[in-house]
Amino acid sequence: MGTGVLSFHASTKSLTGNLGSESASSQSGYVGVTPVEGTKHSEEPLSTLLDDVRSVYGQPSHRLTKLIDLALQASESCQEAIGFIEQSQIMNSDIEMQRAQSFVYEMLPYRNLEEGTALVVASLAMAFINMAGTPFDKKQILCVDRILKGVYSSPFMSVDKAVDFTIDMEDCGFVMDSSGLNIIFEDALESGFASGE
Amino acid sequence: MLLNRGLPAVSKAFLDTTVLTDILLKSGELGLWSREAIKEYDEILLPVYAMKEFSSGPLSYWIWLYNKFALTKSLSKTILAISSMVPMKPRTAQTALEALSLCNNSIPISGMTEEENAEFYRQVLLGKIMRAWKKRRNVVPGTNVVDDLPCFTEGDPLLKQEDKTLNNAACKCHLRRGKDCCAAAIIKKHPDDIAALIKAIEGKSRREDVSRRAVLHKMLNTPKLSLNARECRNIGDAYFAIQAPRDSVILTTNGKDHKELADALGKQVLCPQDTP
Numbered sequence: 001m002g003t004g005v006l007s008f009h010a011s012t013k014s015l016t017g018n019l020g021s022e023s024a025s026s027q028s029g030y031v032g033v034t035p036v037e038g039t040k041h042s043e044e045p046l047s048t049l050l051d052d053v054r055s056v057y058g059q060p061s062h063r064l065t066k067l068i069d070l071a072l073q074a075s076e077s078c079q080e081a082i083g084f085i086e087q088s089q090i091m092n093s094d095i096e097m098q099r100a101q102s103f104v105y106e107m108l109p110y111r112n113l114e115e116g117t118a119l120v121v122a123s124l125a126m127a128f129i130n131m132a133g134t135p136f137d138k139k140q141i142l143c144v145d146r147i148l149k150g151v152y153s154s155p156f157m158s159v160d161k162a163v164d165f166t167i168d169m170e171d172c173g174f175v176m177d178s179s180g181l182n183i184i185f186e187d188a189l190e191s192g193f194a195s196g197e
Numbered sequence: 198m199l200l201n202r203g204l205p206a207v208s209k210a211f212l213d214t215t216v217l218t219d220i221l222l223k224s225g226e227l228g229l230w231s232r233e234a235i236k237e238y239d240e241i242l243l244p245v246y247a248m249k250e251f252s253s254g255p256l257s258y259w260i261w262l263y264n265k266f267a268l269t270k271s272l273s274k275t276i277l278a279i280s281s282m283v284p285m286k287p288r289t290a291q292t293a294l295e296a297l298s299l300c301n302n303s304i305p306i307s308g309m310t311e312e313e314n315a316e317f318y319r320q321v322l323l324g325k326i327m328r329a330w331k332k333r334r335n336v337v338p339g340t341n342v343v344d345d346l347p348c349f350t351e352g353d354p355l356l357k358q359e360d361k362t363l364n365n366a367a368c369k370c371h372l373r374r375g376k377d378c379c380a381a382a383i384i385k386k387h388p389d390d391i392a393a394l395i396k397a398i399e400g401k402s403r404r405e406d407v408s409r410r411a412v413l414h415k416m417l418n419t420p421k422l423s424l425n426a427r428e429c430r431n432i433g434d435a436y437f438a439i440q441a442p443r444d445s446v447i448l449t450t451n452g453k454d455h456k457e458l459a460d461a462l463g464k465q466v467l468c469p470q471d472t473p
Contacts, residue, residue: 123320
């Protein structure tokens with residue numbers, strides 16, 4: 001069984017959720033798993049997390065296992081990166097963040113467990129794309145790590161919770177927009193789209 | 198002061214819809230002026246009317262785009278849908294092609310199907326839309342939301358689980374039978390200002406000036422008649438000119454329209470053209 005680092009609460013399923021409200025997040029239709037602040041990743045090996053998952057969901061699917069495993073590994077890289085950056089070893093920190101980026105991209109095919117989970121993993125991938133190779137600062141690495149912990153400890157995430165995570169990312173300077181799509185759409189808006197001009 | 202060139206120093210900013218949109222929906226270079234401009238002020242006043250316009254305008258356009266991804270499940274079909282909505286100028290077409298190539302380069306893993314690509318963009322857009330809506334009342338810490346409009350319901354966008362489409366119909370005016378539009382009730386308290394604005398746009402033939410003049414005339418000459426939701430929308434920039442406190446500056450990226458109205462009432466406007 002688990003280490004007690006996760007807590008669980010039941011919720012009910014709803015076809016149409018009110019995404020902006022707190023109450024809607026409890027309508028995700030899945031059992032939520034809430035991380036406890038300040039948990040060190042090294043205390044949460046995959047087998048322990050999967051024990052916790054098993055106790056709530058039954059036998060975890062391949063998709064769920066892979067997502068948790070990859071988020072766990074990406075988080076591990078973030079923690080290494082934080083250690084390096086604290087010793088001013090910027091290059092080594094960046095190497096670890098490159099690993100984290102690779103794990104985040106690997107998470108993409110497994111993200112569709114719940115709408116919020118998919119949203120936060122896609123946003124994380126987009127944030128990495130928009131960094132365009134620029135090294136992460138400590139605040140940003142800590143933010144990525146918080147999100148990865150959120151994913152592996154709460155793999156069935158509500159949209160409301162996911163949006164909070166992306167607001168945290170935005171506050172840390174991450175950009176989660178698609179620049180290409182923005183150019184196309186903003187240009188269309190300026191050309192009179194929707195105004196009939 | 199970095200931005201307030203030639204204007205008396207003021208510490209309050211009254212945000213219009215363009216600035217709210219820049220801050221909530223644009224990133225990088227786009228919207229940079231607005232994000233920098235609000236840092237110059239001690240107090241940020243955000244009228245609910247700006248949120249109302251934001252919801253029925255820019256936010257609803259991004260929801261349209263989001264729904265295209267959800268329904269077509271295709272990046273190329275979504276781009277085609279955008280281009281079919283506007284007469285594409287040659288420059289725009291070129292920009293679109295470059296942007297499309299940027300989109301394709303943004304896909305982080307190879308071998309994703311067109312539907313998987315579209316799903317990726319749909320989820321990124323869902324985050325953008327929901328984040329913007331969630332932050333609307335707190336564009337910067339300490340934002341002071343003013344001029345509440347009881348007939349306007351700030352309903353959250355709803356996600357339909359079956360087809361993943363978003364619907365922001367819950368966010369709209371709910372005028373009660375026989376009750377006047379709340380925005381109109383606020384504006385009608387200032388008949389002298391209404392008259393000054395009518396004079397300022399007298400003879401103008403642009404569509405928005407014609408419809409604004411008509412609604413201003415109605416409020417001035419027949420104040421007991423109620424305004425409907427469409428007429429409320431037509432108040433537009435006149436709302437900001439009348440409601441901005443005299444010790445504030447109206448922040449906007451649409452300086453031309455706002456200055457014409459604000460000047461008539463002796464109020465200040467700051468727009469990107471005012472800054473070097």
